[in-house]
Amino acid sequence: MYTVDKSKQVDEQIAALPAEALAAFHEVTVFLQVAPWNGHSFVSARPDAPMRTRTFGDGGYGMVTYLIVEYRRLVEIIHVTWYG
Numbered sequence: 835m836y837t838v839d840k841s842k843q844v845d846e847q848i849a850a851l852p853a854e855a856l857a858a859f860h861e862v863t864v865f866l867q868v869a870p871w872n873g874h875s876f877v878s879a880r881p882d883a884p885m886r887t888r889t890f891g892d893g894g895y896g897m898v899t900y901l902i903v904e905y906r907r908l909v910e911i912i913h914v915t916w917y918g
Contacts, residue, residue: 836902838866840911847914851896855916858891862898866909870902891918 840848851859865872865888873886876899884902889895895918901910 836867836870836907836909838863838909838911844911844914851914851916852918855891855896855918858896859898859914862888862890862896863911866898866900866911870900870909873900885912891916893918 848859870886873888875881875883876885876887877883884904885899886902887897887899889897895916897915897917898911899913899915901912902908903910
């Protein structure tokens with residue numbers, strides 16, 4: 835199990851999500867606690883890189899970018915975006 839952390843800037847991005855995105859965002863944070871390596875590599879040339887992305891929401895309108903710090907079992911959310 836991983837710990838998920840985020841900055842105040844990310845808290846502001848989450849607060850700006852529309853109401854219909856909040857449940858899906860919660861689901862993606864649970865995913866990050868359990869299997870963060872199953873996200874997509876942020877840099878396609880480095881599929882094993884610890885910086886990763888995961889879409890969420892109906893149609894994949896949301897995206898979370900995060901960094902895995904394996905030795906600490908930590909996932910740091912870097913950015914949350916909603917395109918819907």
